[in-house]
Amino acid sequence: MAPVSITLNNNNKVPNVGLGIWKLDPASNTDTIYNAIKAGYRVIDGAVDYDNTKECGEAVNKAISDGIVTRDEIFVVSKLWNNYHAPKNVKPAVEKILADLQLDYIDLLYIHFPLPFSYVPVESEHYPPGFFTPNQKEKENKNIIELENVPLHKTWEAMEELYDPKKGIIRNLGLSNCQGVLIQDLLFGCKIKPQMLQIEIHPYLPQWRLVEWCHKHDIQVTAYSSFGSQSFIELGSDKAKKVTSLLDHEIIKKVASNYLDATSSDVLLQWAIQRKLLVIPKTNSLKRLPANLNFSNKFPQGLSVEDMDTIKGLENGIRFNDPWEWNNMKFPTFI
Numbered sequence: 001m002a003p004v005s006i007t008l009n010n011n012n013k014v015p016n017v018g019l020g021i022w023k024l025d026p027a028s029n030t031d032t033i034y035n036a037i038k039a040g041y042r043v044i045d046g047a048v049d050y051d052n053t054k055e056c057g058e059a060v061n062k063a064i065s066d067g068i069v070t071r072d073e074i075f076v077v078s079k080l081w082n083n084y085h086a087p088k089n090v091k092p093a094v095e096k097i098l099a100d101l102q103l104d105y106i107d108l109l110y111i112h113f114p115l116p117f118s119y120v121p122v123e124s125e126h127y128p129p130g131f132f133t134p135n136q137k138e139k140e141n142k143n144i145i146e147l148e149n150v151p152l153h154k155t156w157e158a159m160e161e162l163y164d165p166k167k168g169i170i171r172n173l174g175l176s177n178c179q180g181v182l183i184q185d186l187l188f189g190c191k192i193k194p195q196m197l198q199i200e201i202h203p204y205l206p207q208w209r210l211v212e213w214c215h216k217h218d219i220q221v222t223a224y225s226s227f228g229s230q231s232f233i234e235l236g237s238d239k240a241k242k243v244t245s246l247l248d249h250e251i252i253k254k255v256a257s258n259y260l261d262a263t264s265s266d267v268l269l270q271w272a273i274q275r276k277l278l279v280i281p282k283t284n285s286l287k288r289l290p291a292n293l294n295f296s297n298k299f300p301q302g303l304s305v306e307d308m309d310t311i312k313g314l315e316n317g318i319r320f321n322d323p324w325e326w327n328n329m330k331f332p333t334f335i
């Protein structure tokens with residue numbers, strides 16, 4: 001079964017399965033993205049912070065010039081990084097993404113985190129800045145990130161200026177890593193409501209309320225880190241290593257055994273799309289690329305109500321991507 005097309009609140013459409021490109025192997029990331037498009041992926045979930053925007057653009061442009069897709073058949077996603085929240089910095093930051101991608105527009109631009117770090121020029125040797133802020137050298141080892149005084153709605157207004165669903169340099173707008181009250185606050189004043197929210201979601205952290213609230217407000221939700229701790233083990237996270245991997249969890253394996261040839265990864269992705277979420281699994285593996293795209297073939301009738309209920313029992317609130325824990329920064333993003 002091919003990915004299903006989801007209609008956004010501005011009538012644009014996006015397939016419900018894509019490729020996440022955070023932590024793709026830099027030695028092969030252009031090839032991986034190109035091979036993903038060849039395998040049928042039509043959404044590429046990138047971000048400035050992943051430091052592979054140029055490679056993403058190379059892969060997409062090669063797929064277009066090789067006749068695999070046309071520009072309007074591929075949905076290229078990026079995320080405004082934290083150092084570019086000040087309204088005057090938004091357009092230059094978007095232009096830099098477009099120059100790196102060698103494309104004329106971005107299909108969906110998220111605000112990556114509701115955390116405005118102080119500005120680092122796009123021409124800086126520190127670009128993409130990650131956790132670098134200008135006076136950090138003097139503050140080394142103190143884990144201090146300097147914030148800029150920019151309310152989220154000001155960043156949003158600057159993004160709205162660049163938005164048009166058919167002709168803009170940004171075709172769809174999104175928020176990532178935001179909680180309900182913050183989004184509600186933005187809705188009170190915005191001209192364009194977000195088309196998408198991207199948040200961490202897996203059976204340990206199902207985010208039932210936030211998803212229900214977004215769907216009620218016609219905001220689609222993309223789940224990231226669908227395989228839970230797996231992605232954070234790559235980063236060497238002690239927290240992730242201590243938790244039973246969802247991919248190895250007896251309950252997920254038991255559910256998988258109820259469907260012909262299904263694996264734990266298939267179950268985790270199917271669980272998400274059955275909740276009307278979009279998914280963007282990341283893989284470096286050529287073998288897993290088609291598996292992570294075509295998983296729903298294993299579930300012609302979907303996961304049963306009983307199996308969905310069984311998976312519900314795994315909720316424990318564990319969150320793997322939390323600014324509170326990054327370098328001991330203690331930003332209460334989700335508290």
Ligand SMILES: NC(=O)c1ccc[n+]([C@@H]2O[C@H](COP(=O)([O-])OP(=O)(O)OC[C@H]3O[C@@H](n4cnc5c(N)ncnc54)[C@H](OP(=O)(O)O)[C@@H]3O)[C@@H](O)[C@H]2O)c1
Pocket residue numbers: 019020021022023045046112176177198199223224225226227228230231232234247265280281282283284285288291292321
């Ligand atoms: N907005 C945000 O703040 C945010 C945060 C995190 C992620 N994201 C986005 O979401 C995407 C996906 O999340 P993620 O990268 O954190 O994690 P993920 O897709 O849940 O998991 C990736 C990990 O699972 C492994 N894997 C992939 N497919 C597998 C399969 N079929 N069987 C077994 N293992 C498999 C990968 O290893 P191999 O590569 O070896 O296959 C990798 O270690 C990211 O790439 C990024 O685009 C966004």
